[in-house]
Each structure stands twice: as C-alpha cells, then as structure tokens.
Amino acid sequence: MRYYDRLIFELSRPGRSGYSLPGGGESVNFEGGLWRESSLVLPEVSEVDVVRHYTNLSQMNFGVDTGFYPLGSCTMKYNPKINEEIVPAFNALHPLQPESTVQGAREVLDFMDKALAEITGMKHFTFLPCAGAHGELTGLMLMREYHFSRGDTARTKIIVPDSAHGTNPASAAVCGLDVVVVKSRPDGLVDVEDLKPLLGPDIAGIMMTNPNTLGLFERDIKEIAALVHECGGLLYYDGANMNPLLGVVRPGDMGFDIMHLNLHKTFSTPHGGGGPGSGPVGVAEKLVPFLEKPRVSGFHGNFGVILRACAYILSLGRENIKLAGRLSTLAANYVKESLKDCYKLPIGTVCKHEFVFDGLSEPNGVSTLDVAKRLLDYGFHAPTIYFPLLFHQAIMIEPTETESLQTLDAFIEAMRSIAEEAKRDPELLHSAPHNAPIGRPDETTAARQPVLKYSAE
Numbered sequence: 113m114r115y116y117d118r119l120i121f122e123l124s125r126p127g128r129s130g131y132s133l134p135g136g137g138e139s140v141n142f143e144g145g146l147w148r149e150s151s152l153v154l155p156e157v158s159e160v161d162v163v164r165h166y167t168n169l170s171q172m173n174f175g176v177d178t179g180f181y182p183l184g185s186c187t188m189k190y191n192p193k194i195n196e197e198i199v200p201a202f203n204a205l206h207p208l209q210p211e212s213t214v215q216g217a218r219e220v221l222d223f224m225d226k227a228l229a230e231i232t233g234m235k236h237f238t239f240l241p242c243a244g245a246h247g248e249l250t251g252l253m254l255m256r257e258y259h260f261s262r263g264d265t266a267r268t269k270i271i272v273p274d275s276a277h278g279t280n281p282a283s284a285a286v287c288g289l290d291v292v293v294v295k296s297r298p299d300g301l302v303d304v305e306d307l308k309p310l311l312g313p314d315i316a317g318i319m320m321t322n323p324n325t326l327g328l329f330e331r332d333i334k335e336i337a338a339l340v341h342e343c344g345g346l347l348y349y350d351g352a353n354m355n356p357l358l359g360v361v362r363p364g365d366m367g368f369d370i371m372h373l374n375l376h377k378t379f380s381t382p383h384g385g386g387g388p389g390s391g392p393v394g395v396a397e398k399l400v401p402f403l404e405k406p407r408v409s410g411f412h413g414n415f416g417v418i419l420r421a422c423a424y425i426l427s428l429g430r431e432n433i434k435l436a437g438r439l440s441t442l443a444a445n446y447v448k449e450s451l452k453d454c455y456k457l458p459i460g461t462v463c464k465h466e467f468v469f470d471g472l473s474e475p476n477g478v479s480t481l482d483v484a485k486r487l488l489d490y491g492f493h494a495p496t497i498y499f500p501l502l503f504h505q506a507i508m509i510e511p512t513e514t515e516s517l518q519t520l521d522a523f524i525e526a527m528r529s530i531a532e533e534a535k536r537d538p539e540l541l542h543s544a545p546h547n548a549p550i551g552r553p554d555e556t557t558a559a560r561q562p563v564l565k566y567s568a569e
C-alpha cells in the first residue's frame with residue numbers, strides 16, 4: 113500500500129495541525145446535558161497531509177472523465193462540459209422567489225416540456241420526479257388515478273416482463289399494485305401468447321422498456337399496445353435509456369400512454385452513486401388532467417439536471433440529436449460482433465444500445481466476475497454483470513454513442529486478451545485486479561454490514 117492510501121486517521125499524529133488562528137480562542141458554556149461523554153476523535157494532520165489525502169482519494173475514482181465506462185442499463189456517456197457551464201448562472205434560484213424574477217427558469221421548463229414532448233410523442237411532462245424510479249412511481253400513481261377517476265377500481269395488477277429493470281416491479285409494489293410477470297421468448301422479446309391470458313378487467317396496465325433490458329427492440333409492440341388497450345389497461349414506458357430511439361422512433365407512436373425519461377442518463381448529466389437525477393414523466397393527452405397543477409411552477413425537482421439536459425438538446429440541435437440513437441446502436445453492435453467468437457452470445461440478433469453476453473465461450477473456470485475484475489487492470493470500468501437475471505454469467509455492455517472507434521477497439525482488444533488469459537492462466541483472472549487500490553471486497557458484507565466510520569479502537 114502506498115503511504116498516502118492510508119486513512120486520514122492513520123496519518124494523524126497528536127498535536128499536529130493544519131491551521132493557525134490568531135488569539136487564544138474562546139470557550140462556550142453549553143447547558144448541562146449537552147457535553148460529550150467521551151472526547152471527540154478527529155484526525156490531527158498538517159495541511160499537506162490533508163491536500164494529499166483528498167487529492168489521492170479523488171484519483172481513486174473511476175469516472176466517465178477518466179475512461180471508458182460501458183456499464184449496461186446505465187448510459188454512462190460522456191457529458192459535454194458546456195452543460196456544466198450553464199448551470200452556475202441559475203445557482204441562486206429559490207423556489208419561493210417572486211414569479212416575475214424566475215421567468216428565465218420558467219422558459220427553460222416550458223422549452224423542455226415542448227422538446228421532450230416532440231422527442232417522445234407524449235403530450236406534456238412533469239419535471240417533479242428526481243430519478244427514474246421516482247418517475248416510475250409518479251407515472252404509476254397517474255395510471256391509478258386515471259382508472260379511479262373512471263370508477264374503475266378493480267384494476268390492481270400490473271404486468272411486468274421478466275427481463276424488466278428491477279425498479280419496475282419495485283415501483284409497482286410501492287404503488288400498491290400486484291405484479292404479474294409476463295415471460296420472454298427464447299429470442300428475448302415479450303411472449304405475446306403468454307401475455308394474452310393475463311389480460312382482463314383487473315389489469316391496470318403494463319410496464320415496458322423498448323428496447324428492452326437485453327437491448328432488443330420489441331417488434332410486437334403495436335400488437336401488445338392494442339391488446340392492453342383493448343382490455344382497458346394503459347401502457348407505461350420506462351424510458352431511462354432512450355438513447356437508441358432518439359430521433360428514430362417515439363414511444364407515443366408505439367402506443368405508450370405514460371413514460372419517464374432519465375435526463376441524467378439519456379440527456380447527459382454526470383451521475384452514479386445515487387445521484388443527481390431527474391425523471392420527468394410524460395403523458396398522452398387523455399392523462400394530462402392528472403398531472404400536477406400548475407405544471408410550470410415553483411418546485412421543480414432537480415432543476416440543475418433539467419438545465420443540463422436543456423443545454424444538451426440545444427447544443428446538439430434537431431438534426432444531430434437524431435445521430436445519437438443511430439450511433440449508440442452502431443457502437444453496441446460493433447462491440448458485440450467483434451467479441452462474439454470469444455464470449456457467449458445467447459441472443460444474436462441486431463441489438464439496440466446494449467447487449468448481453470453469457471460469460472466466456474471457453475470459461476476454463478473463469479467467471480464473469482473474474483473478467484470484470486481483470487478489465488480494471490486494463491483501465492476500463494467493468495460492464496454491468498449478473499444482470500439481467502435471465503443468464504447466469506450475464507455481462508451487459510452499453511458503449512454509448514460518445515466513444516470513438518479507437519476507444520471501442522481498445523476495449524475489444526482488452527476483452528480479447530482476457531479471453532486468451534482465461535485459456536492460458538486462469539489464476540491470473542481469479543486474483544484480479546492486480547493494479548487497483550482495492551481488490552475484491554466481500555460485497556455481501558460490504559452491502560449488509562458496511563463499516564462507515566472509523567473506530568478509534
């Protein structure tokens with residue numbers, strides 16, 4: 113371990129300090145009962161130690177700005193810096209400011225409502241939700257209100273494909289709906305024959321992603337929409353990863369009634385580690401009365417993220433935004449075709465923005481986890497692994513439209529080298545990563561019993 117990779121507490125020496133203040137300082141007398149019972153343990157370090165500690169910590173991070181980040185279902189695309197530069201101009205906004213002083217912000221929201229409506233084929237959007245899952249819950253609540261307003265209270269079930277993103281069934285459950293799973297066919301698409309018997313007067317609707325979580329376009333969407341509408345249900349579109357459709361197809365035209373977008377994914381905001389996000393929900397005309405009123409008012413979720421998306425859309429422009437979908441699809445198919453001789457490709461059809469391998473073609477005892485860990489040694493972020501659950505050794509790759517051919521080729525070369533290493537020296541992969549500050553933490557313990565603070569003992 114390098115000396116400055118230590119915790120700041122381990123660098124601490126009694127009496128060392130990083131500042132000097134004039135005068136003797138003052139003590140304050142608190143009321144009884146407020147005093148600590150034990151002394152406060154704080155690191156005692158010099159300024160240079162603090163600077164090195166935080167600078168080194170910042171460099172342990174891997175981000176889109178440091179390298180290729182093909183994390184499937186997450187759209188870790190490059191976020192142009194101009195989007196960041198716009199935001200400080202609006203930093204001082206407060207939701208309780210007089211309306212006459214926030215007309216610029218209202219214009220941004222109004223523009224975004226129109227732009228997203230045009231991109232998606234929805235009628236109007238609400239910008240309140242602060243993430244994709246938040247949007248799902250909002251959209252499902254709109255769906256429920258729509259049915260209730262018609263006196264239709266028996267619709268308590270929602271259909272979700274088995275390939276769905278985990279937040280879909282979770283949001284439905286939080287909304288009090290019972291989840292009914294519709295199966296995928298071996299080609300990865302929703303099985304319409306399995307769907308038909310599920311439809312009836314108790315179905316509130318269906319939640320779908322298109323292209324689905326396997327990166328495949330649901331070609332039967334028109335028939336599915338007709339069937340669900342016929343039974344009185346609505347179609348919810350999970351538009352978290354809209355990239356491949358930008359300027360190509362619109363969920364509204366496919367028959368969807370309600371949808372959310374992840375502005376932080378598709379419309380370029382740095383995200384990860386839980387935020388920041390924005391999950392505006394769009395609805396078809398018949399659902400507009402159920403949106404909050406007034407739609408353009410004071411409290412609008414993560415306004416900074418909406419601004420970045422606005423800058424992104426305006427700087428690309430109507431014509432260039434149409435390239436995003438095509439390029440993200442091209443990049444994914446290029447990587448898929450270049451690697452399918454050494455990684456198992458369970459579904460070989462043309463994919464959209466992402467696709468899934470099922471581990472190495474010749475694993476030789478090497479797991480998907482080993483491949484992912486070894487990629488870190490090559491300087492790439494690992495793809496999404498072990499999701500979706502349809503395949504045991506899933507490796508889900510989403511290159512995005514922002515990567516050059518040379519970067520994609522370098523990634524392909526690394527993946528091919530790893531496949532070679534698996535044949536030659538599987539132990540090298542079992543013990544990877546070899547160049548990262550942390551190797552293989554016990555992920556279960558780290559998630560269930562995290563140690564989040566330093567203990568002086």
Ligand SMILES: *Cc1c(COP(=O)(O)O)cnc(C)c1O
Nearest residue numbers: 185243244245277279350352389
């Ligand atoms: C990321 C994602 C979500 C959830 O979005 P959050 O902003 O993380 O809540 C939902 N569905 C799909 C398909 C996603 O990729």
